[in-house]
Amino acid sequence: MKKLAYLVILTLCCSILPGLALADSDLAYDLGSRAATVAMDLLKFEPGDENILALTNAGHALIKGETTERALSGITNVTGLQNGNGNLFQVNRPNWKPLWFYFYNKKTGLAVYMEVDATTNSIKGEERKALDADKVFSQISLMMVDLDKMLARPDDANVTFNKKKFSGNEFSLIGLSNVWAKGASYDFMNAAAFHDHLCPGVTSGYMIIKYMEKNLPITNASETYIDIGSPNWCKEDAFQMIWDSTPGKNSEFVMALSAEDEAALKAKYGTRPAGIIIRWNDGAKKGTGIALGFDFDKVSDETRVTNWTGPSWAPKLVEDIGMMPMVDKTEDYITTLKEFPVDEANLTKLKTAGNNPYKVLGML
Ligand SMILES: [Zn+2]
Incomplete structure (x- = not known):
């Protein structure tokens, strides 16, 4: 119910404010908000849930030669997650790597990783919005990443790493989310995000x-x-x-x-x-x-x-x-x-x- 009310307000804002309406039609914004919607569904959370962390290389990654920082606004507008609240971080990556989104629920220990399918980038607005999530994203992985639970069931965790469920970002994203869940400070998270991963x-x-x-x-x-x-x-x-x-x-x-x-x-x-x-x-x-x-x-x-x-x-x-x-x-x-x-x-x-x-x- 809360989610619905939020979307209604968002839609109203978009129709009233020309800036936002224009923004809603851009590709990176759409991808960020779509990823957020999928994550809310798979991780079962509502906007403002303090158990959630979002990590992404949006802003660093390019799509069709354009930077992708608008995806951050898409995530924030749908979920309420934002850097100023210490629950949305841009993780450093080279600009030629594909755009990805990662959401972690520290209450359940589950995380979802989504990587944008390059072929959807040439599909225009309304048609793209109508696509199923598994067409927008080439990979959608829902995995257990809480370290204690992974160590208790190492066979499941082996799959996450061996099958590269997060497209090679496993170590980086799992490390960052576990220290965040344990209360890592903002400057520490920022330094690790700049480094690309957390490590000793x-x-x-x-x-x-x-x-x-x-x-x-x-x-x-x-x-x-x-x-x-x-x-x-x-x-x-x-x-x-x-x-x-x-x-x-x-x-x-x-x-x-x-x-x-x-x-x-x-x-x-x-x-x-x-x-x-x-x-x-x-x-x-x-x-x-x-x-x-x-x-x-x-x-x-x-x-x-x-x-x-x-x-x-x-x-x-x-x-x-x-x-x-x-x-x-x-x-x-x-x-x-x-x-x-x-x-x-x-x-x-x-x-x-x-x-x-x-x-x-x-x-x-
Ligand atoms: Zn390192």
């Missing part, structure tokens, strides 16, 4: 952010964090999204560290080297740096994924969930290997190609 590497970046903000906080407007990302891993994407430390603005320099050098540092300091973060004052042209260590062995032990013998799709997801409370006790996993003053001369040395930053610091 992104969480380690989020933990490093919390560690730095406690141990070397930004104290005035001239300061910024500069990341010397060596060795680099998924953590770098969290720094970009949350600190706005980006390569393009000279606040992130990423370089691989050889396996031998990484092993040598681990042997010397007893933990995995996790890069160097500098709090830099651009007015004073000086700062303070910290070379960090991150104890992934301890994380794996405590989340019980060391020597994992269960299903192969599970350990990273188990670790994702198990790491969530670690964000509040970063000192147990992160170590300051070396703290040092930074001036323009040694900043240049640390970030310049051909230099190993750990040798510049005398750590190797």
Whole structure:
């Protein structure tokens, strides 16, 4: 009944407001609202249900050379889900990948994935609206994605992964929905959505952010964090999204560290080297740096994924969930290997190609 009333209001609005009426005739909007309608039917929810999360690559994906952000409005207008309420996120994907929609109901643990069938894109308005959902979407999968339930019935979950029920997006979408259900913060979800998926590497970046903000906080407007990302891993994407430390603005320099050098540092300091973060004052042209260590062995032990013998799709997801409370006790996993003053001369040395930053610091 509520759904019907909502649709009546929506229809009235569309006929009164020319802007919305025009919008209703566009392709991406139609696809978003259609996906939302299918999801409400399959996952059994009404607009405004707080158990629902929507994820999509709308806005990143192109259809016939056009961007697809109008699909977000379609989802919001039908379901009430929106980014400002922390229940609709755009997941980063290359623009050549097909447009997809994913809805998750944390109350039941079920999720539906829909991928747009490219052939429907050339069918015009009314004719397209009359198409059955399985013609609009080349894939519609309704699967159990609650991690505890998946682990209890691994054979069913094996099908989800082995048959690529979410077109290869299984790990990404299942990880994001499970941490969201467990109360992940907005900035954490945003960082993972920018990274394309959630993984222990992104969480380690989020933990490093919390560690730095406690141990070397930004104290005035001239300061910024500069990341010397060596060795680099998924953590770098969290720094970009949350600190706005980006390569393009000279606040992130990423370089691989050889396996031998990484092993040598681990042997010397007893933990995995996790890069160097500098709090830099651009007015004073000086700062303070910290070379960090991150104890992934301890994380794996405590989340019980060391020597994992269960299903192969599970350990990273188990670790994702198990790491969530670690964000509040970063000192147990992160170590300051070396703290040092930074001036323009040694900043240049640390970030310049051909230099190993750990040798510049005398750590190797
Ligand atoms: Zn990752």
